[in-house]
Amino acid sequence: ERNGRRLVPKQGSKTLEREQWGRKLEFLLSVIGFAVDLGNVWRFPYICFRNGGGAFLIPYFLMIVFGGIPLFYLELVLGQYHRSGCISIWKKICPIFKGVGYAICLMAIYVSSYYNTVIGWAVYYLYSSFAYELPWSSCNHTWADHRCLDKIAAASHNQTWSNDTQSPAQQFFDRHVLEVYKSSGLGDLGPPRWQIVVCLFVVYFILYFCLWKGVRSSGKVVWVTATFPYIVLFILLVRGAMLPGASIGISYYLSPQWHLLAKPTVWLEAATQVFFSLGPGFGTLIALASYNRFDNNCYRDAFITSVVNCLTSFMAGFVVFSVLGYMAHLHHKTDIEEVTTPGVGLLFVVYGQALTTFNGSVFFSIIFFLMIITLGLDSSFGGLEAVITGFSDEFPETIGKHREKFVLGLLSVSFLLALATTTEGGVYLMTLLEVYATGPAIMTVVLLESISVTWFYGIDRLCEDIKAMLGFGPGLYWRVCWKYISPLFVSFMIVMSFIFTSNLEYGSYVFPNWSTALGWTITLSSISIVPAYALYRY
Numbered sequence: 273e274r275n276g277r278r279l280v281p282k283q284g285s286k287t288l289e290r291e292q293w294g295r296k297l298e299f300l301l302s303v304i305g306f307a308v309d310l311g312n313v314w315r316f317p318y319i320c321f322r323n324g325g326g327a328f329l330i331p332y333f334l335m336i337v338f339g340g341i342p343l344f345y346l347e348l349v350l351g352q353y354h355r356s357g358c359i360s361i362w363k364k365i366c367p368i369f370k371g372v373g374y375a376i377c378l379m380a381i382y383v384s385s386y387y388n389t390v391i392g393w394a395v396y397y398l399y400s401s402f403a404y405e406l407p408w409s410s411c412n413h414t415w416a417d418h419r420c421l422d423k424i425a426a427a428s429h430n431q432t433w434s435n436d437t438q439s440p441a442q443q444f445f446d447r448h449v450l451e452v453y454k455s456s457g458l459g460d461l462g463p464p465r466w467q468i469v470v471c472l473f474v475v476y477f478i479l480y481f482c483l484w485k486g487v488r489s490s491g492k493v494v495w496v497t498a499t500f501p502y503i504v505l506f507i508l509l510v511r512g513a514m515l516p517g518a519s520i521g522i523s524y525y526l527s528p529q530w531h532l533l534a535k536p537t538v539w540l541e542a543a544t545q546v547f548f549s550l551g552p553g554f555g556t557l558i559a560l561a562s563y564n565r566f567d568n569n570c571y572r573d574a575f576i577t578s579v580v581n582c583l584t585s586f587m588a589g590f591v592v593f594s595v596l597g598y599m600a601h602l603h604h605k606t607d608i609e610e611v612t613t614p615g616v617g618l619l620f621v622v623y624g625q626a627l628t629t630f631n632g633s634v635f636f637s638i639i640f641f642l643m644i645i646t647l648g649l650d651s652s653f654g655g656l657e658a659v660i661t662g663f664s665d666e667f668p669e670t671i672g673k674h675r676e677k678f679v680l681g682l683l684s685v686s687f688l689l690a691l692a693t694t695t696e697g698g699v700y701l702m703t704l705l706e707v708y709a710t711g712p713a714i715m716t717v718v719l720l721e722s723i724s725v726t727w728f729y730g731i732d733r734l735c736e737d738i739k740a741m742l743g744f745g746p747g748l749y750w751r752v753c754w755k756y757i758s759p760l761f762v763s764f765m766i767v768m769s770f771i772f773t774s775n776l777e778y779g780s781y782v783f784p785n786w787s788t789a790l791g792w793t794i795t796l797s798s799i800s801i802v803p804a805y806a807l808y809r810y
Contacts, residue, residue: 305650351561358555371805455697462696512594521597555658708791
């Protein structure tokens with residue numbers, strides 16, 4: 273060892289000094305923190321409910337076993353064996369596909385430009401929670417208009433209301449946090465909201481001091497950011513189970529609707545949820561695993577982190593739907609769909625409104641939005657670390673030795689790009705980026721990665737690499753999944769996503785036709801790097 277770092281033998285006679293995780297648990301927490309993100313809390317429960325309830329678990333489980341875990345394990349193997357980031361690793365696998373690494377880095381920057389804004393919203397909600405009364409609990413505020421109505425209070429007095437009324441929580445989010453009503457659409461973004469810009473700056477400030485020293489700093493932070501959400505989820509699970517109507521919500525969540533399994537979209541939703549939850553293709557798993565010991569048991573790690581991720585999603589469903597059942601009870605509704613909403617609105621509007629009815633609402637609001645912030649930060653750590661490690665390994669002299677400056681520059685660029693999503697119409701841009709910045713592009717990247725590793729680099733060579741690290745090689749299941757099933761899994765997602773594509777919408781706003789062209793331009797801006805680099809170099 274030298275200066276607290278271990279010298280790890282590399283193939284051949286040379287040695288490479290590379291930073292390693294201080295403890296094995298720091299690696300596991302970092303991977304879990306990256307994989308368990310906001311999508312586990314709001315997306316999985318809603319997707320499960322909408323696609324057959326308990327019946328949805330069948331395609332979900334099959335997609336995990338034959339697609340998610342094999343791809344997850346593959347990236348851990350690649351990172352740990354080759355000890356390189358997502359760019360330079362291609363020198364050792366298949367040099368002509370090195371553009372894949374650069375494409376991954378560009379996609380990570382796109383994602384950070386809108387994902388961190390969502391964390392910024394949570395920071396603003398956390399700040400707003402430090403009040404005698406949660407500001408989104410009533411209509412007695414300047415941001416509320418004539419449509420604002422406390423529907424829970426109205427329902428308790430058997431009052432009726434028109435369809436255009438909105439809850440205080442909805443108006444707080446739309447009219448105060450976003451001010452989206454001032455924008456006419458994607459072509460009219462308007463000025464940035466200075467309150468959200470300040471909150472966004474706080475997010476980037478935290479990110480910098482967690483990332484600037486590498487895994488030595490982020491590995492310590494995840495002890496808090498990766499464990500705190502589970503404490504809060506458990507508290508909310510217990511509190512939710514005690515609410516009237518909770519059993520109705522849980523019944524909606526789990527009741528199987530077997531006939532929906534005949535719909536191709538259900539299988540697409542299952543594949544998409546598994547894919548984006550476990551996170552192959554983002555370069556993060558490769559980057560994090562590259563700091564492991566050469567003989568670390570990444571086989572066991574793949575199972576532990578995948579199972580924790582899936583169980584967290586499942587548990588979050590009970591947390592969310594117990595509250596949705598409670599909200600339906602308060603509104604005197606019998607259909608859960610009448611009180612739920614897709615997207616982040618489920619967190620900020622529906623759950624936010626429910627918090628106002630709890631005894632000790634301020635306390636529950638504070639810990640809830642702290643949970644959202646920590647969930648978001650963990651995933652942001654991972655996405656940005658993929659870029660940092662990728663460029664540091666590719667340019668060790670110019671970037672690797674000046675990590676602090678590079679991290680500052682990277683986060684500055686990301687922050688400037690993110691300013692567009694803090695505008696009055698920024699939520700429209702975020703919706704566009706969420707669909708086009710990663711969807712088709714990341715699936716294409718994973719398909720190229722899977723084919724190049726198992727067919728060009730060679731499945732036999734890959735298995736020998738694993739045996740050199742772990743002392744045992746992978747069995748037939750892994751070989752078949754990596755070489756045949758996983759590429760088919762990703763190809764299925766790509767084809768189905770094209771077949772079932774639809775016009776984007778946000779609330780009542782329908783995106784114009786030109787937004788589709790803009791979206792595909794964003795998609796191609798990253799994918800095109802792959803053939804462009806191949807032509808440039810070869």
